[in-house]
Amino acid sequence: MDALSSLADGFAVALTFQNLLLALLGCFLGTIFGALPGLGPSNGVAILIPLAFTLGLPATPALILLTSVYYGAMYGGRISSILLNIPGDEPALMTTLDGYPMAQQGKAGEALALSGIASFVGSFFATWGLVFLAPQLVKVALLFGPAEYFALFTLAFATLGGIASRNQAKAAFSAALGVGIAMIGVDAQTGVPRFAFGEVHLYDGIDFLVAIVGLFAVSEVFIFLEHRGEEAHAQGASKMINRVTAPLSMLRKTAGTMGRSTVLGFLAGVLPGAGASLGSFIAYSVEKRVSDRNGTFGKGDPRGVAAPEAGNNAAAGGALVPMLALGVPGSGTTAVLLAMLLALNITPGPLLFQSNPDVVWGLIAALFIGNIILLIMNIPLVSLFVRVLLVPPKYLMPAVAMIAFVGVYGISGSTFDLVVMVLFGLGGWLLRKLDVPLVPVILGVLLGGQMEVNLRRELTISNGDWSALVDSWLSITLWGLAIVGFILPIIVGSFFRTNVGKGRSRESDDPD
Amino acid sequence: MSDRILGVIGIALAAFYIWQATLIQESFMSDPVGPKTFPIIIGVILGLSSIYFVIKPDPEPQWASFARTMEVLFAAAVLFGYAYALPIGGFVLTTAVTAMFLSWRLGAGPVQAAIAGATISVGIYVLFGVVLGLSLAHGPWGF
Numbered sequence: 001m002d003a004l005s006s007l008a009d010g011f012a013v014a015l016t017f018q019n020l021l022l023a024l025l026g027c028f029l030g031t032i033f034g035a036l037p038g039l040g041p042s043n044g045v046a047i048l049i050p051l052a053f054t055l056g057l058p059a060t061p062a063l064i065l066l067t068s069v070y071y072g073a074m075y076g077g078r079i080s081s082i083l084l085n086i087p088g089d090e091p092a093l094m095t096t097l098d099g100y101p102m103a104q105q106g107k108a109g110e111a112l113a114l115s116g117i118a119s120f121v122g123s124f125f126a127t128w129g130l131v132f133l134a135p136q137l138v139k140v141a142l143l144f145g146p147a148e149y150f151a152l153f154t155l156a157f158a159t160l161g162g163i164a165s166r167n168q169a170k171a172a173f174s175a176a177l178g179v180g181i182a183m184i185g186v187d188a189q190t191g192v193p194r195f196a197f198g199e200v201h202l203y204d205g206i207d208f209l210v211a212i213v214g215l216f217a218v219s220e221v222f223i224f225l226e227h228r229g230e231e232a233h234a235q236g237a238s239k240m241i242n243r244v245t246a247p248l249s250m251l252r253k254t255a256g257t258m259g260r261s262t263v264l265g266f267l268a269g270v271l272p273g274a275g276a277s278l279g280s281f282i283a284y285s286v287e288k289r290v291s292d293r294n295g296t297f298g299k300g301d302p303r304g305v306a307a308p309e310a311g312n313n314a315a316a317g318g319a320l321v322p323m324l325a326l327g328v329p330g331s332g333t334t335a336v337l338l339a340m341l342l343a344l345n346i347t348p349g350p351l352l353f354q355s356n357p358d359v360v361w362g363l364i365a366a367l368f369i370g371n372i373i374l375l376i377m378n379i380p381l382v383s384l385f386v387r388v389l390l391v392p393p394k395y396l397m398p399a400v401a402m403i404a405f406v407g408v409y410g411i412s413g414s415t416f417d418l419v420v421m422v423l424f425g426l427g428g429w430l431l432r433k434l435d436v437p438l439v440p441v442i443l444g445v446l447l448g449g450q451m452e453v454n455l456r457r458e459l460t461i462s463n464g465d466w467s468a469l470v471d472s473w474l475s476i477t478l479w480g481l482a483i484v485g486f487i488l489p490i491i492v493g494s495f496f497r498t499n500v501g502k503g504r505s506r507e508s509d510d511p512d
Numbered sequence: 513m514s515d516r517i518l519g520v521i522g523i524a525l526a527a528f529y530i531w532q533a534t535l536i537q538e539s540f541m542s543d544p545v546g547p548k549t550f551p552i553i554i555g556v557i558l559g560l561s562s563i564y565f566v567i568k569p570d571p572e573p574q575w576a577s578f579a580r581t582m583e584v585l586f587a588a589a590v591l592f593g594y595a596y597a598l599p600i601g602g603f604v605l606t607t608a609v610t611a612m613f614l615s616w617r618l619g620a621g622p623v624q625a626a627i628a629g630a631t632i633s634v635g636i637y638v639l640f641g642v643v644l645g646l647s648l649a650h651g652p653w654g655f
Binding site: 419 | 514532537539545551555558561570575576581584587595596611617625628629632635636640644646
């Protein structure tokens with residue numbers, strides 16, 4: 001009941017005119033980012049973070065804007081999957097399997113409506129899950145000392161490369177790269193400069209916003225340049241929509257599917273690192289096993305549309321649980337949101353619920369409101385979003401790139417940061433070609449400093465005794481989970497990829 | 513082969529990183545770990561994973577053709593140029609030129625690209641600079 005009264009306070013925060021407007025804007029922009037092939041939730045949030053900053057938004061409104069973008073992009077991903085057979089991002093991949101055949105059968109409108117409703121069901125109930133689960137997790141997190149936090153960060157790294165990457169060594173490489181970059185700058189505890197090579201700009205370290213925007217947004221522009229002329233043509237897609245409503249019989253038929261998929265997706269989201277890709281994959285696979293009696297899955301079965309959409313949106317909500325309660329992101333996009341929180345001087349984790357309840361509960365309330373906005377936006381207005389798909393990348397990508405530059409320059413006014421950002425863009429492009437996941441780099445840049453601080457704090461307490469790192473049942477459990485989390489994808493991952501990999505149209509390493 | 517090259521570069525990077533870490537000055541007010549240890553651990557992980565790439569590389573990725581790769585590198589050069597030109601030329605002019613270039617390289621015709629560049633630049637300037645009041649770079653003409 002405690003959670004419910006806090007939530008009521010949250011609604012008071014979220015229902016102000018400014019915050020409602022930002023939620024509306026975020027949902028709208030997010031849906032567009034999600035719908036456009038190539039730009040997923042991580043890119044959308046990464047591009048808008050610097051802007052939210054330069055606009056000088058306070059913490060709560062900024063978070064409301066960005067999480068609305070996140071939820072909106074999770075909704076929007078299905079549009080190009082259904083109409084063009086191109087997933088806007090990885091979680092939307094499973095939706096192509098039955099969504100596109102439905103569109104080919106002239107049922108694009110039904111498929112869009114059904115997937116919109118499934119998205120709503122998934123994220124609405126996942127947000128309830130967040131309300132009740134996050135405060136419980138906080139109670140556990142209050143037992144955490146520096147050793148436990150160190151183990152928890154290791155766990156996040158061990159699992160984040162996980163399922164989406166083909167190669168665990170590459171995930172480890174990527175994480176080490178990120179943590180290594182985080183070490184640049186003046187050491188907070190002793191004040192000595194590290195890896196700065198006498199360059200004054202490096203004394204402050206590398207701003208993670210610069211790293212994020214470079215790795216995601218700028219590298220995306222390079223990918224587009226490389227694949228010029230190979231983009232899918234959206235022409236005619238808007239004509240495919242007949243009427244955007246789902247018949248009641250279709251909803252009745254898929255109600256059970258949505259329920260099961262929501263639960264599975266939410267659980268997949270809560271696991272650190274697994275994220276929405278796993279959510280939509282598990283939801284689809286289980287549903288196929290449970291209800292595909294006539295072999296209609298893959299040929300335009302509505303349940304095959306409802307399952308992954310409910311699953312990936314539920315996972316998006318689930319991923320916020322460890323992010324808010326422990327400060328450990330459950331997915332790529334939540335890693336970007338975590339960056340946002342840290343940059344606003346808000347440290348996620350158990351103390352967040354005590355010291356900034358208005359931020360947390362205002363945010364959660366905004367998620368509920370955002371869901372309703374998205375449902376309204378996505379049923380009657382879907383043909384508007386389909387028109388956005390008609391804007392060719394040759395006009396869209398330059399605008400995206402320039403907005404990314406404006407955002408970063410607006411924060412610091414520093415040319416050096418822009419140069420570093422382009423360097424990160426080039427590096428990101430190379431790493432993507434080599435199939436090295438980018439999210440661990442971001443997480444490393446974000447959490448590397450915290451990880452070191454916790455290690456050194458623990459060893460100061462224990463007088464340099466390293467065994468203190470595995471001194472409590474909690475830290476031993478976390479280390480155990482980290483090891484399992486690192487090894488398990490080697491076994492499960494190949495199965496996941498052989499199933500998910502089919503129909504992948506383009507290189508994308510957005511695990512969320 | 514690409515993975516092996518990545519591995520070799522990674523090993524070199526890790527060695528350089530660890531070497532640089534050993535050069536970090538210890539402060540008199542140090543803790544049991546000090547500022548060197550953690551970076552060295554990170555360097556070791558970087559090195560170990562790089563050795564793995566050399567021993568067990570993934571199948572060759574799909575590289576772009578030479579022309580396409582040059583395209584990407586040239587675009588990067590233009591973006592570097594943009595960063596340096598921004599405080600000198602002002603936001604509207606440099607952004608218009610850069611957006612025009614990108615639009616052209618993404619397949620727009622010269623006239624289309626020029627229109628797109630100008631529209632994107634002025635659009636962003638009006639939206640972010642005028643309406644939202646962001647401080648964008650001022651050039652010699654104040655915009």
